[in-house]
Amino acid sequence: MNKLNNSQGLKIPENYLVTPAYVFFLIHSMQVGVGILGFEKYLVEKAGFDAWVAVLIAGGILHVILWMIYRLLQNGGGDIVEIHKRIFGKYVGGFLSLLFCAYFTLLAFTVLITFIEVIKVWVFPGLHVWVFTFVLLLLVYYLVSGGFRVITGVCLISVIIGLPILLLKYFPVEAGHTMNIYPVISHSVPDILAATKNSILSFIGLEFLLIYYPFIKDPQKSKKWAHYGVFYTTMIYLISVLVTFVYYSEEQLKQVVWGTISAWKIVEFPFIERFEFVGIAMWLYVILPNICLGLWGATRIPKRVFKVKQKYMVILFCIALYFPAVLIDGRPMIDSVNNWSGQLGLYVLLYIPLLLILKTITDKVRKRT
Amino acid sequence: MKKQWLFLMMVSVVLLNGCMPSRSVEENAIVQIVGYDVGEEERIQGTVSIPQYGKSEDKQAASELYLTVEADSTKDVEVEIQKQSSRPISIGKLAVTLYSKELAENDLADFIDVLSRDPRLSRNMFLGVVEGSSKDLIEGGYTQDETTSKHLQGLIENNTLYNFPSTSLHDFLYAYYAQGMDSFLPLLKKHETFVELSGVGFFKRGVLVAEIPDSAIFTFKMLKENFIKGMQEIPFEGGVIMMENIGSNVDYSLSGPTDNPQFDIKVKLKAEVNEMSGIKRDASPELAKEMEEKFAEFFNKEGKELISLFKEKGVDPLGLGNFAKTRRGDFDLTQWRDNYSELEVNVKVDVEITEYGIFS
Numbered sequence: 012m013n014k015l016n017n018s019q020g021l022k023i024p025e026n027y028l029v030t031p032a033y034v035f036f037l038i039h040s041m042q043v044g045v046g047i048l049g050f051e052k053y054l055v056e057k058a059g060f061d062a063w064v065a066v067l068i069a070g071g072i073l074h075v076i077l078w079m080i081y082r083l084l085q086n087g088g089g090d091i092v093e094i095h096k097r098i099f100g101k102y103v104g105g106f107l108s109l110l111f112c113a114y115f116t117l118l119a120f121t122v123l124i125t126f127i128e129v130i131k132v133w134v135f136p137g138l139h140v141w142v143f144t145f146v147l148l149l150l151v152y153y154l155v156s157g158g159f160r161v162i163t164g165v166c167l168i169s170v171i172i173g174l175p176i177l178l179l180k181y182f183p184v185e186a187g188h189t190m191n192i193y194p195v196i197s198h199s200v201p202d203i204l205a206a207t208k209n210s211i212l213s214f215i216g217l218e219f220l221l222i223y224y225p226f227i228k229d230p231q232k233s234k235k236w237a238h239y240g241v242f243y244t245t246m247i248y249l250i251s252v253l254v255t256f257v258y259y260s261e262e263q264l265k266q267v268v269w270g271t272i273s274a275w276k277i278v279e280f281p282f283i284e285r286f287e288f289v290g291i292a293m294w295l296y297v298i299l300p301n302i303c304l305g306l307w308g309a310t311r312i313p314k315r316v317f318k319v320k321q322k323y324m325v326i327l328f329c330i331a332l333y334f335p336a337v338l339i340d341g342r343p344m345i346d347s348v349n350n351w352s353g354q355l356g357l358y359v360l361l362y363i364p365l366l367l368i369l370k371t372i373t374d375k376v377r378k379r380t
Numbered sequence: 381m382k383k384q385w386l387f388l389m390m391v392s393v394v395l396l397n398g399c400m401p402s403r404s405v406e407e408n409a410i411v412q413i414v415g416y417d418v419g420e421e422e423r424i425q426g427t428v429s430i431p432q433y434g435k436s437e438d439k440q441a442a443s444e445l446y447l448t449v450e451a452d453s454t455k456d457v458e459v460e461i462q463k464q465s466s467r468p469i470s471i472g473k474l475a476v477t478l479y480s481k482e483l484a485e486n487d488l489a490d491f492i493d494v495l496s497r498d499p500r501l502s503r504n505m506f507l508g509v510v511e512g513s514s515k516d517l518i519e520g521g522y523t524q525d526e527t528t529s530k531h532l533q534g535l536i537e538n539n540t541l542y543n544f545p546s547t548s549l550h551d552f553l554y555a556y557y558a559q560g561m562d563s564f565l566p567l568l569k570k571h572e573t574f575v576e577l578s579g580v581g582f583f584k585r586g587v588l589v590a591e592i593p594d595s596a597i598f599t600f601k602m603l604k605e606n607f608i609k610g611m612q613e614i615p616f617e618g619g620v621i622m623m624e625n626i627g628s629n630v631d632y633s634l635s636g637p638t639d640n641p642q643f644d645i646k647v648k649l650k651a652e653v654n655e656m657s658g659i660k661r662d663a664s665p666e667l668a669k670e671m672e673e674k675f676a677e678f679f680n681k682e683g684k685e686l687i688s689l690f691k692e693k694g695v696d697p698l699g700l701g702n703f704a705k706t707r708r709g710d711f712d713l714t715q716w717r718d719n720y721s722e723l724e725v726n727v728k729v730d731v732e733i734t735e736y737g738i739f740s
Contacts, residue, residue, distance in 0.1 A: 060706070133499050186550060190706050197709030260558030260702070266496070276503045277550060284473055284502060 021089030021225045028226055029163045031233035037304070038077075038217050038240030040166040043173065043247065044301040045125040046213030048294070050248075051255040051270035053213075058206035059261055060191055061198045063252050065206035069214055070245030072207070076360055077217055077241055079367050081234055084224045087370070091221040092315040094366070098373050105316045112312035114355055115219070116328060119305030121352040123147070123336050126298050128345050133272060133291055141337045147302075148329045154303045155310070155325050159226050162307055165300045172296040177247070179290065180254045183274040187257030210248070211360065212353030216301070217241060218360065222308045268342075306332075406433045409445075409467040412529035414457070415478035415514030416491070419450045424483070426450075426457030427515040430465070431527045444527055446519050454494045472500045475533045477507050477549075478514040478568065481581075481588065489586035496553050503550040506536045508568045509581045509588060517570045532575065536566055539577050543594075543610040545601040556585070559713050560701015567591060582695045590693040592686065599682040602628050602647055603727070604698055614678050616671065619658025623651045623675060626734070632700070636724075638708045639715060643700055643725040645683070651675070652735035668733050675731040683727035691721050700725070 029037075054062035087094040091111060095104030123144070131138050154161055196203075220237065227233045255270040258277070267273050278286035310324035339345065409430045419425035425448060432443045449460035462469050477495070479488060495501060510517050522531050540546045547566060555563035562583055569578040580597055582590040592600060598612040602625075610625045627650040636642040653671065661667055690696060700723070705711040 186548075188554070190703060193706045195707060195709050197711065260554045260561065262559055263554060263557035266557065273503075276499075279502065279504055285500070287499075 021093055023225050025228075027159060028228040029160060031227060031229050032236050033163050033167065034220075034227060034233040035236040035240040035243070036166040036170050037163060037223065038220065038237050039244050040169045040173075040297070040300040041216035041219050041304050042214055042241070042244040044122050044216070044298050045129070047248065047251055048129065048271045049267075049269040050210065050213040051252055051264060052267060053209040054206045054252065055256075055261060055264045057209055058198045058202045060256050061196050061203060062206045062210070063192070063249060063256065064196065065203050066210050066245065066249050066252050068203070068207045069210040070241065070248070072211065073214055073217065073241050073245070074238060076363055077220075077237055079363050080218070080220050081237070083363065083367050083370060084221070084230070086374075089225045090223075090311075090315065092312060094221075094370065098366070098369055108312050108316055111221070111359075112309050114352075114359060115222075115305050115309035115312070116332070117348075117352045117355065118215070119302045119309065120332055120336065121348055122298050122301040122305065123332060124339050124345055125349060126295070127336065128342070129269065129272070129291060129294075133269075134288055144333060144336050148333055151299070151302050151306060152325055152329050154299070155307050156322055159223060159307065162300065162303050165303055169296050169300045172293055176290060176293055176297075177250070179275060179278055179286075180250060182278045183254050183258035186277050187254070188260075189257055191256050191260070192253055208357065211357060214244065214248070215353070215356035215360065218356075218363070219304055219308050222311055223304075403468075407467055408470045409465045410473050411461075411469060411471050412473055412527065413476045413478070413518055413532065414471075414474060415480070415510065415518045416454075416457075416483055417480040417514050418482045418486070423450050423452055424454075424457070425515065426454075426461065427518050428457075428461055429518050429528050431529075444521070448515055454491055472502075474501055475505055475529050476536070477505060478510050478517065478532075479507070480510050480512070480514045481567075484509045484565075484581065484583075484588035487586045488583070488588075492553070492556060492586055495549060501549065503548065503553075505549040506533060506547065506566075507549060507552055508532070508536065508566045511567055511569045511578060517568065517575060520570055520575065522574060532568070535575060535577060539566075541609055543597045543601060543612075544577060545580075545597075545604045555697070555699065556583070558699065558702050560696060560703075560705055560711075560716055561699035562695045562697050564697045582690070582693065582697050584693070584695050590689060590695055592689070596682060596686060598625075599679060599686055600697075602649065602679065602729070603630060603645055603683055603686065606630060614675055616656070616674055617659055617661075619656060621653060621657075621659070621671065622655040623653060626650050626652050632703050634704055634707050638704075638710050638712075640719070641704060641708075641723070643723065645698075645725065645727050647679070647683075647727070647729040649675075649679070649729060649731045651731055651733050653733055654736070663736055668736075672731045672733055675733075676729050679729035679731070680727055683729065687725050687727065691723065694720065696720065 051062075054065060058065055083094060084090075088097065092104075092108045095107045098104065099107060127138070127140055127144065130143070131140075154165055217237070217240075224230060251271055255264060255274060258274050259267060259270065264270060272287050272290065275287040275290040276285070280286065283289065306325065306328055310321050310328050313319060313324050314321040339348070411428045411430060413429050415427045417425040417427070427446065427448045430445045430447065432445055447461050447464050449457060449464065451457040451460045458469060458471070479491065495507075518528055520528065522528065526534070536544070536547065544566060545564070547564070552563045552565065555561045562585075564580050564582045565588075566577055567579040567581045569576050577594065579591050579593045580600060581588045582592075595613075598610055601607060601610065606629050607625070608627050610628075612623050612625070614621050614623055629648045631646045631648075633644045633646070634641055635644070653668075690698070694717075696702075701711075701713070701716050701720070704716065705713075
């Protein structure tokens with residue numbers, strides 16, 4: 012028997028697995044994070060009010076990438092670490108896997124600092140960041156050390172808690188100008204593609220499938236749920252974009268930093284004057300799985316590469332996240348971190364087709380020998 | 381052992397919340413209205429009114445404290461007022477902001493920037509331009525059982541249900557930043573014992589450049605948005621008729637090439653007539669027909685006048701440019717601005733009288 016053709020690879024005990032339907036929540040909750048609070052601005056800068064087309068194109072591209080990820084993992088023998096090892100060998104493959112680890116950490120870090128910034132600007136200008144970050148990371152540590160199934164649960168909760176916030180979209184639409192979304196495309200194809208790129212930056216998150224794939228029971232059945240998840244995310248982004256387009260004028264939106272939060276301001280109830288407080292508080296649950304899954308993915312890679320205990324890695328990474336998160340300050344810094352992680356995310360997405368090609372070639376070559 | 385620790389943690393999380401320093405409503409100076417005037421030596425004068433919630437049961441009168449300060453900027457006004465206040469200022473419930481006409485004719489751009497930046501301000505806040513001094517208007521003390529801010533807020537809000545077009549901070553900012561659209565604000569005027577909504581002021585960027593009296597507000601609203609209430613007095617054969625709107629629908633359409641477009645504004649108005657004074661004729665279907673024609677003629681004329689005023693002053697409160705931008709891919713703002721004064725706008729109002737009251 013040829014040992015290399017053995018597609019068994021990594022095997023996770025049954026009691027750590029999740030059912031295929033949960034992939035929907037895993038994919039969706041990881042895609043929706045802090046990006047959706049202010050991504051409209053970056054789209055409008057490139058393609059004006061035609062940017063909704065860009066969101067649809069980006070959604071389509073993501074479906075293709077998701078299909079590629081599944082192709083990659085189907086007989087890859089487990090996760091990205093295993094695939095890297097098989098294609099590039101132990102050392103180069105291990106190094107590439109560690110790059111993924113850095114990328115996942117950066118994602119968790121970006122979400123963390125951006126959300127702290129939101130709290131500082133909108134709710135508590137005098138927030139003691141070191142206390143808040145400490146408490147938040149303690150919670151994250153607790154959840155991540157609970158294992159993958161706990162994180163899946165957090166994802167499920169976050170999607171459910173995020174649902175009522177969608178109802179708030181009614182208020183800005185009511186106050187809005189629907190003629191803004193009259194479908195006349197006045198921007199050139201390069202403009203729309205630039206906006207597509209910008210919207211992909213806020214769509215990233217489905218590449219975590221590369222690392223939690225072995226934890227899915229019956230992975231083939233999860234395919235459709237993953238696609239539903241991406242579709243659902245695209246729809247939510249599309250709705251958000253359309254609502255902000257209706258609510259703001261084009262030039263105005265270019266100057267609004269957090270389009271979605273600013274739109275919550277129009278919501279007014281007799282008992283609460285500033286409804287965005289409620290929105291931001293609820294949003295903590297939406298970003299929690301982002302940080303948890305990010306950290307879990309980041310710590311799982313060293314575990315797989317170096318065979319160390321994940322628990323120690325989680326503690327180490329929490330400490331590593333804590334100090335920069337406390338020290339970083341100011342919009343320009345946070346903006347550039349967001350840009351880096353977005354750019355990196357784009358490269359990761361571009362890397363996936365490349366990896367798929369390489370894998371197909373190596374598989375063919377090995378079969379022949 | 382572990383369970384006990386967990387229990388202790390849970391209990392302390394709940395109980396420690398009580399240790400947060402809290403501040404009750406009476407201990408805050410809640411600013412609900414602020415007015416700005418031109419001060420001395422290029423400074424601005426800010427006036428606020430702070431409702432006094434007494435500890436006694438006496439709820440007869442709403443007492444207010446008026447503070448007026450001179451400052452260099454909007455934020456500076458807050459600082460200066462803080463110096464005069466015995467309690468911390470909180471502006472989260474600010475409901476009305478007023479500017480004196482003198483200030484508005486100068487430029488409001490700096491104020492507007494602060495308004496769009498400050499996360500504490502409600503987007504449903506009302507802005508207004510005061511004919512005269514906003515200090516006098518705030519210190520007027522109009523009703524016994526309402527604070528001035530509640531009174532003015534109610535005044536504007538109520539009027540937006542009738543003749544006045546909808547206005548709020550968000551609407552203002554929307555038009556202020558939009559391409560091919562200019563903003564407008566209500567004009568307020570203080571009389572001896574009351575405040576009146578006396579007209580609409582039109583802005584070009586942050587500068588007040590034109591205004592219309594309250595008799596033309598109905599026509600402006602009719603051209604701007606759909607609405608279901610409001611009244612207009614129309615002269616008819618020597619007398620006047622009160623026309624009550626029960627449903628008005630406006631529709632813009634754009635035709636012709638982009639460099640020389642033509643606008644058609646079609647209004648369908650359903651009306652009810654309840655009062656005719658000084659008209660010596662009996663109600664009949666023929667009279668109704670005549671009235672409908674007369675009304676349409678009246679509104680067409682008024683509408684044309686409004687639009688020629690807008691063109692003359694170079695303002696576009698109806699957002700015709702913005703409309704053209706959404707319909708035409710090759711819309712060019714500078715070209716639009718250059719052509720605006722010669723733009724062809726046709727107003728066509730169609731009036732249908734459906735009701736005459738319950739007495740024939």
